[in-house]
Amino acid sequence: MAQRQDYIKKMELKKQARLKAGLLSDKYPSVSGIVLQMTYYHNSENPLLMERTVNVFPSSYAYFLMECMIKTCEEGGFDLSRIIAKTIKQKKKVVRGEMACKGKIDNTARDHASIIYKINVKYGRRVK
Ligand SMILES: [Zn+2]
Numbered sequence: 001m002a003q004r005q006d007y008i009k010k011m012e013l014k015k016q017a018r019l020k021a022g023l024l025s026d027k028y029p030s031v032s033g034i035v036l037q038m039t040y041y042h043n044s045e046n047p048l049l050m051e052r053t054v055n056v057f058p059s060s061y062a063y064f065l066m067e068c069m070i071k072t073c074e075e076g077g078f079d080l081s082r083i084i085a086k087t088i089k090q091k092k093k094v095v096r097g098e099m100a101c102k103g104k105i106d107n108t109a110r111d112h113a114s115i116i117y118k119i120n121v122k123y124g125r126r127v128k
Contacts, residue, residue: 025058032124076103
């Protein structure tokens, strides 16, 4: 029961964070779309966890905190917000990099997951 409430609380916080982030069209009016391609790795013998592509549209929330796929991870995730802000500021189209999760497992910070990302930003004409 407690777990279920935790889950609801987490979802509620996430919803608030998304609303706070605002829409992509408001935050970055020059951007017509962003494609995030991520490969998730975790610390194990078979490190490749999954591949994921996220399409962000002007009508989407400008929220780029990608969740850590390790269920027991607390306060983790991969925050691409700053990289995306920088990319758009420099008017770059493609940026690649990697990031490690800073979350905790059993209250201990440990190396447990990372992603390799490729961010594609599409710019359009400002329609307003
Ligand atoms: Zn994590």
